[in-house]
Amino acid sequence: MWLEILLTSVLGFAIYWFIYRDKEETLPLEDGWWGPGTRSAAREDDSIRPFKVETSDEEIHDLHQRIDKFRFTPPLEDSCFHYGFNSNYLKKVISYWRNGFDWKKQVEILNRYPHFKTKIEGLDIHFIHVKPPQLPAGRTPKPLLMVHGWPGSFYEFYKIIPLLTDPKNHGLSDEHVFEVICPSIPGYGFSEPSSKREFNSVATARIFYKLMLRLGFQEFYIQGGDWGSLICTNMAQLVPSHVKGLHLNMALVLSNLSTLTLLLGRRFGRFLGLTERDVELLYPVKEKVLYSLMRESGYMHIQCTKPDTVGSALNDSPVGLAAYILEKFSTWTSREFRYLEDGGLERKFSLDDLLTNVMLYWTTGTIVSSQRFYKENLGQGWRTQKHERMKVYVPTGFFAFPSELLHAPEKWVRFKYPKLISYSYMVRGGHFAAFKEPELLAHDIRKFLSVLERQ
């Protein structure tokens, strides 16, 4: 019905937009100011201040009270996770959250890495900065910026950081030793949200670039998935001379003719540059591409159009927030998890990690601002943004996880990132790569660096 008119009515627009490509090579580096009210004439404070995550008995007590008052609705019989987060399983998660989960202990874990805040473009930007504990003499660590997405946070990188900063103690060679910077996207967790409209991925990219400069890095590597992938891509488009290498575990490279070729069927797949593995991951198109996307993009649709509406309930109900966020950790890890009564959540993640991530949204009250990012980036119309039509000219590495929401074959990635020098099919894993498969991701980042340095 309504979906149909949408589909047919924009056919003309879609084809036109699809094949129109910009010629430029860099995105213009503009400027912005996102704080509340009008900008003061005084020079902005650019100091880097240490920051500690804190909590209080009050905060925990309020959470417990709200959990105790939650009103459950029984799921439909035999519905597993097909209607969303099954409330029978939700009860178990909530029970642990209420009785077993120790937020004070988790806060200590969060504080194990040094946190900082610094003001850029009117916003207080939060980040962690982890240096290697040991280095061979005369070596400098490679600066690596890692950017999270939604509904994730800087916390997703906690398991992979040691593999990158301290490889020797984790069974890896010290050929590549990094110092890792993980910022929070403004409006997510401890980074101040924008007060102004139109705060999008390009603005974020510019702010993170300024952050790296402020930390003393003229050249650096960047890594990201989900929004992190787009933000890092934008950084590479804004200041390619500063980005030594770009590594992604997700790429939104669907806007080219190759995508249309999907419809021609798997037989033609080979002729059009798809490998056997690509074909496995993309066909049958109806199920793996079409239905999958339609089924999983409801949250995106509502966040692109009415973030404040759905967000207000989520910011008032911690259980509702947990259900909303954790559903993504289930389905985006493996779409088959919908068929399980418990959504397969604890197969890949510990409840402590999952709930810590949820707490970062809950205690900071940033769910609404995090959702507005969707509207600012995707709610302006299709392919209206300059960066969507521009290619990326820095050395790029890509990591294809099998359960990622939509598989991106090498051919498609190369279309947007012509300097793709490393493409790997991972044996397992889904959307939250850093969280779930830190060893595999670390291994691929290092592999990418090796290929890059050999050139």
Add this chain to the structure above:
Amino acid sequence: MWPEILLTSVLGFAIYWFISWDKEETLPLEDGWWGPGTRSAAREDDSIRPFKVETSDEEIHDLHQRIDKFRFTPPLEDSCFHYGFNSNYLKKVISYWRNGFDWKKQVEILNRYPHFKTKIEGLDIHFIHVKPPQLPAGRTPKPLLMVHGWPGSFYEFYKIIPLLTDPKNHGLSDEHVFEVICPSIPGYGFSEASSKKGFNSVATARIFYKLMLRLGFQEFYIQGGDWGSLICTNMAQLVPSHVKGLHLNMALVLSNLSTLTLLLGRRFGRFLGLTERDVELLYPVKEKVLYSLMRESGYMHIQCTKPDTVGSALNDSPVGLAAYILKKFSTWTNTEFRYLEDGGLERKFSLDDLLTNVMLYWTTGTIISSQRFYKENLGQGWRTQKHERMKVYVPTGFSAFPFELLHTPEKWVRFKYPKLISYSYMVRGGHFAALEEPELLAHDIRKFLSVLERQ
């Protein structure tokens, strides 16, 4: 990006589905049982029991506590209702809800009409049944079933009922005097929710048909908008010999070639049967049809796919629930209201009426079950349901309200409802016609009856 693959990938499917229509004339009347667990062998209790809406100090106290603990997120500067329900205005609504709104008084108002419950297909069905207070001698009232939609309720009809059951006391002739039955859709308000999957509009239509039989009516008239429109349409498809007349204020008749002709532009509109008024309401297509639908259908998309996920927060946060529901009362009454700081809500509705409607979802905890209806009806794929491809062969009347989400020209309505005998362009009003413009709607229902009786 993602919206693009969707669009292009299903082109073929869309056109095929669009133009295929079934030849059959009636929908098969099957049967169902939706209660919890397995059906018992005992004969179902089919008595009609009087019912009274009740509340308690406890209920009101719990509501107040939750309202007091709501955590507001400041809106972006100058965003009005473009990002959803503006939280500055939400504060005002909540303040009234907390301090001015008198739920006990509203419950008395609700109880002014007689309520009943009766078990059908395993579910306790709630309805109000209002008989005319006075009738000329020898006359029998015309039975009229009126069905609400989402996020509405039987309460939407409270202002129009007197105009239909007691026209003489409201300045109308007694040519048409009705007795009105307004049921609650199972899963909405006081009607028990289904425990089984698959409970859709056809099942609801069948249950309401059985309700009318149980009340002693072999023939009757039916009226509806939103889901009510679909349910009444299904009734007319299931048991056309029992439906004397069908009146709608909304019609989902987009699946025909005429719709594609929209793209040809307004010049051709006339040749294709569109009137000047139609052209006014439908063009420019990009803004009035395409963008409008994309912008307003996020809620539909998420409810069609993950109703339980978004619902759990809504059932835990009354303020969040109010924002979610009242947003619709703003934008679906007039899309231009997005540009207003207060969403134009109080221009057409009183806060008492709006909040009473919200309370019906809150006190019964039925938001999730109400949202599941979307998945059961629309989440099974496009045009996979038999009734979508079948026409309707009972005398039909249609009121076209100017601010309805999508205008449906007479030509399109007649395509699905070949026995359309009355089509009216209403001078004002939007989606919630019965609540917003009861006189106009009552007038058109009576006009439809006049035309019908003259035949």
